[in-house]
Amino acid sequence: MGAACPCLFNTVHPDSVEIHLPPTEVDYPAPVPNTTERYLTKKIQWFEDYDPNIGSDDVDNDVDEREIAKADIDHHARTVPKSELNSFDQLIKYLDKPIKGRQTRDEMMVRIILVWLSNQEVEQFVTGEGTDKTPLGFLSLLGQRRSTYSTFFTVLCRVADVQCAQIHGVCKAGDYQPGDTNVDNLTCLWNAVYIQDSWRIIHPYWVCRSVFGKRSSGWIKLEEDGKAIGQRTKAAAGVIKNAFKEYYIMPDTSQFIYRCHPDNKEWQLLRSPISRETFLKQAYLLPPFWVMEMKLLSKNACCLHSSGKTLTLTFETSKETANAINLDYEFLLKEGSAQTEDENEMLKPESMPRLVTKIRNASEWNFDIQFPIEGIYKIVIFDRTEGCRLIPFNPGKLGFGPGPESDRAGLLLPSHRNGIITIDQNKPTNLRFLLASDTYKSLNVKTELVNFDLKDSKSSVERVIEKDKKELKIITNIVQNGDYGLRISTGTGGDLEELTVVCNYLITTSNKLSRxxxxxxxxxxxxxxxxxxxxxxxxxxxxxxxxxxxxxxxxxxxxxxxxxxxxxxxxxxxxxxxxxxxxxxxxxxxxxxxxxxxxxxxxxxxxxxxxxxxxxxxx
Structure with missing residues (x-):
């Protein structure tokens, strides 16, 4: 039960970790509940529209007062040259350039490290020498799965003089299913940084990486948003991708405790810590639940027992967001939990009554659930509100839209310079590039169309090199509504696996991204x-x-x-x-x-x- 998210989160077993660090260092403050609650007392002064030509007349103005744009900070982190990865001091010195001496430097440094880390394609470093002596070597350790993001983050923070503790515990992630009590496969590492006299939670791996498209087998999907389905679910391993998620940078500890439970209760950073047993029994609530300012009014439990034929789940949203939220659901029956003949009947949607009634009453939502047969059921509640969408993939430092890389590759004069393309469903859209005359004959091009949950197998993309016109034509046909990423890779060799991504587009059927x-x-x-x-x-x-x-x-x-x-x-x-x-x-x-x-x-x-x-x- 909870607000579903198409990306899952892996856990890490400590036995697979080669590099071990002390959880804290000498003279670190004791872990106590945050004195400033959720928010920092001194806010970072981000300026989205920084103009470098506008300066202060006060030559003695302190460095803290200079304006700084969040986008510039992130860009600085994403464009670190590889030559800076030969030593930790060298890397931190480079990351520190735009923020050195600022009053909120430590908060900014935490973000810069995470943005940089989230931009690293660790799979590209698998063949390198794995070592904890340099950032480059550590990236190889990550690619070889011989260390963790939490450990690397700890090292980087400590080199940057940011007090950083490493926390061991269990997380509801990976193969977790509501009701699981065996924590052997749920072990996890995360961190806390000491900022403005308080410890703040960071989950580096969840900030940087997600598993997209993972699905569990062993369930019969009975219903989806009022429509009878009657299908067995098929397992899908999913794909691990970079995906920068700010939620896990200093989240509210009262929310984070629904996902992770530390072995040392003090690192819950709560005034009233909960037991491991309570943690495992409480509802499985994901970040969108909190982002939408929802409350669970019915029993706070991931497993509910009904002696009758019905059960009601009740949620409340804030009055400010009530009209913008559109909750949907999936209702499933666990295979093997009911009589075989009953399960077979559940696979006949034409004979199945509607089992879930979704009732909206202003800011309150009620899900009235009927159980036609005895068994174990699961309901997943999620939000389909447009505007609360995940980007299909992390475009890295290229971003979305043509730029210098596509130009250098010989893809010139694109028909669509805007990185966001709004299209009509089921209407093919053509993108064109003129090709440089010195490369068009030997150019290889690969195109990939990606949607965030990897479920759409009907939408398509094809590319045609029209050599007589010296043009590259890319034809996309989006069958389902949603957001899609288009990757364009080029090269001059014969091996398509050796091509390099030179341009990304974000293709959407929604006008919400347009202002x-x-x-x-x-x-x-x-x-x-x-x-x-x-x-x-x-x-x-x-x-x-x-x-x-x-x-x-x-x-x-x-x-x-x-x-x-x-x-x-x-x-x-x-x-x-x-x-x-x-x-x-x-x-x-x-x-x-x-x-x-x-x-x-x-x-x-x-x-x-x-x-x-x-x-x-x-x-």
């Missing part, structure tokens, strides 16, 4: 289609419409359309130069193309014009 008005969205969405196949007049008309609808002229989509006009004009100039066969015209055209932004696209044409010019000079 524009409807008329602006309509005008903007006409631009890519006109860029792809429209005439010069059509592109010009769509640009004018966008500007008329108050989309700025320096908008990336408008600028991209203007670039397409430039390319079309250059193609026309080249064509005309060949037709006129006039030396002066050809030389002028060659000079114009060479000095333009599009020289890489037209290198072959430039060479052909050069040859024609030589022929004219010698004739």
């Amino acid at each position: 524009e008005k409807a008329n602006q969205r309509v005008a903007r969405r006409k631009l890519p289609s006109s860029i792809e196949s429209g005439t010069v007049i059509q592109i010009q008309e769509n640009i004018i419409r966008c500007i008329k609808d108050n989309i700025l002229e320096n908008d990336s989509d408008i600028e991209n359309a203007q670039r397409k006009l430039d390319v079309l004009q250059i193609r026309k100039d080249i064509h005309d130069a060949f037709l006129r066969n006039h030396l002066g015209t050809i030389e002028k055209t060659i000079n114009n193309v060479k000095t333009s932004l599009y020289e890489r696209i037209f290198r072959k044409a430039i060479q052909e014009l050069d040859n024609r010019a030589k022929e004219l000079r010698s004739s």
Whole structure:
């Protein structure tokens, strides 16, 4: 029971850990409940719109007062050069650059370390020498599963002079199912950092990594949001991916105790610690439950026993969020917990009555559950509210949208410069790149379409290299509503496994990610289609419409359309130069193309014009 999340969390068994650290160091403060409750007394001053050209007239102004943008801090952490990973002091010195001397430096350092750590693809370091002597060696240990994120985080914090304790306990994660009491496979490590005179919980692994698409077998799905299903669940191992989750950076300890229970009760950091038995018996509540400000009004237990045929679960949301929340559910029967003939009947959805009634009363939700046969049931309650969505995958330092990496790979003049593409369900969408003339013949391209829970097997993506046009065409067809990640990898070798990701897109069927008005969205969405196949007049008309609808002229989509006009004009100039066969015209055209932004696209044409010019000079 609880608010479900499509990503799960692995636990770590201590026997697999090679590097051991003392849980605390000498002179560390004792673990006591937070004196400042959930929030820090001194807030970090993040400035989202930092302008470096605006400074203070006070030359003696303390370094703490300089504005700092959260995005800049995260970018700094994600772009650490590999050359800085040869020593811990070297890495921390680099991470410390933008925050050194600030009053809230320790809080910022914790975040910077976690952002950096979450950006590391540890699988790429598997073949390296595993050692605890350097950050590079430690990444190899992580890739080889010979150490833990908690241990690496502890080392980094202590080198950075941030007091960091390592906590051993059990977590409801991995293969955990509500009602499990065997904790042998639930052992886990996490941390606490001492910030502003209080210990604060950090779960580095859950901040950095998630298992997406994992499903358990052994259940019969009876119903999903009012629809009879009658299907046995199939096990899926899932895929471990990087996924930065801020919730596990200094979470409320009264919430965290629903996920993790330390061996030492003092590290619960609660005024009223609970026993291991209570921890295992209480409801299985995940972060979305707390984020949506929900309360469990019925019995706080993960296992409920009903002597009758019905049971009611009651939740309450805050009045502020009540109208924005849309709760759904899955209702399942454990295989083998009922008579075989009864279970077989449950696999016939056409003969099954509706078993769960979802009743909404202002800010209160009631789930009235009926049990047609005796057995063990499970209900998973989750939120389908648009806007509370997980990104399909972590794009790393590339982010979403074309940039320098795609340009260097020879993918030029993209039809979609915005990293977020809003599309219509079941309507194929084309993305195009012009290809550099010196690479298009040997270029290999791989495209991957990823949705966050890996369940959609019907949506598709295909790519076509049109060598006559020197264009890469990528066709996506999204069958189900939702958010999808598109990865584009390129290389010039024959091995598709050796290709490098050069561009990511976030493709969505929802307009929630757009802050524009409807008329602006309509005008903007006409631009890519006109860029792809429209005439010069059509592109010009769509640009004018966008500007008329108050989309700025320096908008990336408008600028991209203007670039397409430039390319079309250059193609026309080249064509005309060949037709006129006039030396002066050809030389002028060659000079114009060479000095333009599009020289890489037209290198072959430039060479052909050069040859024609030589022929004219010698004739």
